[in-house]
Amino acid sequence: MVSGDTEAGARAAPVVMLEGASKSFGALKAMDHVDLHVSPGESLGLVGHNGAGKSTLVNLITGLFAPSAGRVSYPGASDHRMAGIRAISQEGTLCPNLTVLENLQVVQRDLNGWGWRRVAARRIRTALDAVFPGHRIRPDMLVADMSLAESQMVEIAIGFAEGPIPARLVVLDEPTSSLDAQVSAQLLAHIRRFCAAGGAAIFISHMLGEVFAVADRIVVMRDGRIIADRPTSGFSRQGLVDAMGHVADDRNQPGPTAQARNLGDTVLRTPEGIEARRGEIVGLAGLAGHGQAEALARFYLSQGSDWRSTARPSAVFVAGDRRRDGVMPVWSIRRNLTLAALETLTRHGLIDRAAETAIGTDWQKRIGIRTPDMGNPILSLSGGNQQKVLFARALATSAPVVVMDDPMRGVDIGTKTEVYDMIRHEAAQGRTFLWYSTEMDEILNCDRVFVFRDGAISAELEGPRITEENILAASFEFGDAA
Amino acid sequence: MRLINPRLALPILSLAILIVAVFWLQPRAMSYVGINLLFNLAVPIALATVAQMIIIMVNDIDLSMGAFVSLVACITAAILPGNPALGALMLLGCVLAYAALGALIEARQLPAIVVTLGMSFVWGGAGVLILPSPGGTSPVWLTAIMKAKPPLVPMAIIASLLIAGVAHLLIMRSAFGVRLRALGGNARAVSRAGRSTVRLRAMAYAVAGCFAVLAGMALVGLTTSGDANIALRYTLLSIAGVILGGGEFTGGRVSPIGAVIGALTLTLAGSFLSFLRLSPDWQIGAQGAILILVLAARLLVRQAEKRT
Numbered sequence: 001m002v003s004g005d006t007e008a009g010a011r012a013a014p015v016v017m018l019e020g021a022s023k024s025f026g027a028l029k030a031m032d033h034v035d036l037h038v039s040p041g042e043s044l045g046l047v048g049h050n051g052a053g054k055s056t057l058v059n060l061i062t063g064l065f066a067p068s069a070g071r072v073s074y075p076g077a078s079d080h081r082m083a084g085i086r087a088i089s090q091e092g093t094l095c096p097n098l099t100v101l102e103n104l105q106v107v108q109r110d111l112n113g114w115g116w117r118r119v120a121a122r123r124i125r126t127a128l129d130a131v132f133p134g135h136r137i138r139p140d141m142l143v144a145d146m147s148l149a150e151s152q153m154v155e156i157a158i159g160f161a162e163g164p165i166p167a168r169l170v171v172l173d174e175p176t177s178s179l180d181a182q183v184s185a186q187l188l189a190h191i192r193r194f195c196a197a198g199g200a201a202i203f204i205s206h207m208l209g210e211v212f213a214v215a216d217r218i219v220v221m222r223d224g225r226i227i228a229d230r231p232t233s234g235f236s237r238q239g240l241v242d243a244m245g246h247v248a249d250d251r252n253q254p255g256p257t258a259q260a261r262n263l264g265d266t267v268l269r270t271p272e273g274i275e276a277r278r279g280e281i282v283g284l285a286g287l288a289g290h291g292q293a294e295a296l297a298r299f300y301l302s303q304g305s306d307w308r309s310t311a312r313p314s315a316v317f318v319a320g321d322r323r324r325d326g327v328m329p330v331w332s333i334r335r336n337l338t339l340a341a342l343e344t345l346t347r348h349g350l351i352d353r354a355a356e357t358a359i360g361t362d363w364q365k366r367i368g369i370r371t372p373d374m375g376n377p378i379l380s381l382s383g384g385n386q387q388k389v390l391f392a393r394a395l396a397t398s399a400p401v402v403v404m405d406d407p408m409r410g411v412d413i414g415t416k417t418e419v420y421d422m423i424r425h426e427a428a429q430g431r432t433f434l435w436y437s438t439e440m441d442e443i444l445n446c447d448r449v450f451v452f453r454d455g456a457i458s459a460e461l462e463g464p465r466i467t468e469e470n471i472l473a474a475s476f477e478f479g480d481a482a
Numbered sequence: 483m484r485l486i487n488p489r490l491a492l493p494i495l496s497l498a499i500l501i502v503a504v505f506w507l508q509p510r511a512m513s514y515v516g517i518n519l520l521f522n523l524a525v526p527i528a529l530a531t532v533a534q535m536i537i538i539m540v541n542d543i544d545l546s547m548g549a550f551v552s553l554v555a556c557i558t559a560a561i562l563p564g565n566p567a568l569g570a571l572m573l574l575g576c577v578l579a580y581a582a583l584g585a586l587i588e589a590r591q592l593p594a595i596v597v598t599l600g601m602s603f604v605w606g607g608a609g610v611l612i613l614p615s616p617g618g619t620s621p622v623w624l625t626a627i628m629k630a631k632p633p634l635v636p637m638a639i640i641a642s643l644l645i646a647g648v649a650h651l652l653i654m655r656s657a658f659g660v661r662l663r664a665l666g667g668n669a670r671a672v673s674r675a676g677r678s679t680v681r682l683r684a685m686a687y688a689v690a691g692c693f694a695v696l697a698g699m700a701l702v703g704l705t706t707s708g709d710a711n712i713a714l715r716y717t718l719l720s721i722a723g724v725i726l727g728g729g730e731f732t733g734g735r736v737s738p739i740g741a742v743i744g745a746l747t748l749t750l751a752g753s754f755l756s757f758l759r760l761s762p763d764w765q766i767g768a769q770g771a772i773l774i775l776v777l778a779a780r781l782l783v784r785q786a787e788k789r790t
Contacts, residue, residue, distance in 0.1 A: 064674070081676055087674075092668075093668065093670065093671040093674055094668065094671065095663070095664045095667030095668040095671055095672075095734065096667055096668070096733065097663055097666065097667035097733050097734040097735045098660060098663060098664055098667055098734075102660045102663075102664070103664075105657055105660050105661070106660070106661065106664045106671060106672060106675050106677075107675045109676075111657060112657045113657070116657050117655075144735070
């Protein structure tokens with residue numbers, strides 16, 4: 001291992017080097033010409049808002065994706081695994097049906113043959129003792145029987161555990177999300193010890209206090225680029241939040257909705273504290289995965305019954321994950337469109353085909369679905385047009401509330417503009433929209449915004465207070481690391 | 483380490499209750515010969531159940547188990563006695579075919595339920611081709627093993643213990659078994675760790691194929707003849723056995739010891755109903771009722787566990 005201080009680290013060869021690395025998914029450019037070196041002994045904080053490219057950067061470094069252009073290299077090693085790069089991801093990469101030591105075996109390839117259990121138990125116990133002294137996890141415990149915090153601790157310990165290839169760079173993506181303050185502090189202390197001993201770490205967190213506590217260099221990402229890369233001492237907390245936002249001049253001019261409009265009475269109120277008035281467009285903001293989708297789903301499911309369906313639903317749902325919650329892949333465009341309004345098209349238990357066709361043609365015109373024939377299969381459409389069909393499906397009902405689960409994800413700008421106009425129009429007619437979005441410009445077009453953090457509302461913004469700075473400030477936590 | 487997995491408590495309890503009930507109805511069964519007769523036919527079912535368990539362990543289900551075991555029985559009865567080399571080669575081919583199915587299912591992301599349902603007709607057809615009408619003979623050595631009379635403990639019990647022990651070591655204790663179970667638990671974690679999921683699923687199917695081949699051979703050793711329809715019930719019996727033994731359909735949570743106990747319980751349930759002098763017309767329904775009873779008990783236990 002390389003010796004202690006950062007100066008020695010800076011001279012040593014980097015663990016990973018990105019040179020002009022880009023990554024695109026179809027038309028979407030997730031990362032754009034990023035140059036980054038991470039050297040032994042360095043502790044790097046990575047911050048940015050939704051869609052800034054943090055996960056893409058991490059996935060490139062940990063070898064999950066190959067760059068579309070540019071280079072990712074690991075000096076002195078053939079690939080990320082030989083380079084000793086370990087990833088501790090947010091979504092959980094443990095097998096719940098295995099014990100703690102068996103999970104180590106999944107990752108470490110040298111645990112084979114007689115006595116591998118003894119070796120695995122020793123490695124994981126040593127790592128747990130080192131990172132989380134006083135933990136009460138036994139190597140033969142089943143992950144399914146452990147609490148969320150304990151399995152997170154195991155995942156972290158596996159990342160730092162001794163193995164055939166020693167850990168040289170550990171990437172931690174929101175590692176403290178389910179840990180309490182005391183255990184988080186143990187982790188931060190361990191990361192500092194690990195880096196002091198010559199290891200490197202990349203630390204992603206929405207708790208800026210933790211980032212300041214652990215990182216000696218902070219990289220800020222926005223729109224797939226690195227826009228700031230300086231030693232931690234060069235940032236103030238406010239400066240960091242400002243850096244994550246856009247500069248003021250490319251702000252959207254306020255749309256008609258942002259202007260004063262007559263709003264009706266409060267029509268909905270959820271246990272989380274979301275409120276909306278008739279004709280209001282209410283945005284749910286914050287970092288992805290902080291409880292917005294769950295809050296929407298809870299609200300939507302509480303509106304209907306599992307047993308009966310009704311011709312006049314009180315809410316409709318526009319899915320963001322088209323494949324999972326949206327399209328019926330083998331049905332025609334028309335059938336996909338009329339699905340939610342089916343109850344109104346039914347006469348004597350049969351579907352009125354003429355009325356169905358009429359609705360299909362009407363919405364094709366109104367929302368601009370680009371197809372020669374509404375009888376074509378839905379998958380013949382582009383993603384943006386499929387999304388329009390899902391919008392039309394919701395709007396074709398008489399439901400007064402429309403719930404939207406980040407529906408514009410990965411949709412081209414032209415479609416977006418058309419759908420925004422549609423939403424404004426419908427809102428003016430008295431419909432209420434609950435709109436979870438990970439895109440800042442969509443949130444800025446809302447009448448009222450609830451910012452989520454850690455599953456709860458951290459701020460309610462209205463009118464002129466809906467600004468990128470306020471939303472960013474509410475999305476990230478300023479509290480000091482304990 | 484816990485001495486007994488709490489998940490095994492219910493399967494063991496249901497087996498014990500059935501054994502007591504059978505001995506109470508028919509005290510003469512409480513003998514070397516009686517026990518051997520009771521559990522004899524459980525041996526091939528136990529092997530098929532372990533095979534099914536391995537498939538379920540990787541989040542798939544095998545609807546061709548019965549047809550495949552029948553095909554193996556046909557090969558064992560028709561070809562193995564006369565031409566051991568060809569017979570062995572064909573059985574090896576069966577195992578490789580299973581491995582190929584596993585690889586295909588993973589590589590093309592096909593639903594196993596469809597692939598195995600289709601394959602069940604292939605296996606059935608091949609069985610009829612090899613042995614058009616019931617018959618054939620069992621290889622002498624196979625009958626000798628299956629009908630051996632070791633002192634003190636009947637062969638059926640020894641075989642069951644052996645199957646449970648080997649499967650437990652292979653699936654629950656070995657590094658190889660851990661990798662296979664990991665595939666059922668979180669396939670993404672496995673591929674992120676840089677392991678080939680295609681290879682692992684092929685391996686799982688190959689191991690399942692091995693146990694299914696042993697099931698077919700054991701069956702012929704007991705019945706001394708083969709038939710293309712001899713083991714069709716095994717498909718559902720093996721699935722029921724896995725679930726009775728504390729396994730789950732998804733998530734890679736299975737127990738080989740439980741699976742063997744489940745197979746024994748199912749076999750015993752049949753005998754229990756005959757001892758009750760229940761008309762055969764009602765037996766299948768009654769067997770189903772026993773199954774529902776045990777599963778309902780399991781559900782209640784799980785819910786109680788969750789509440790605590």
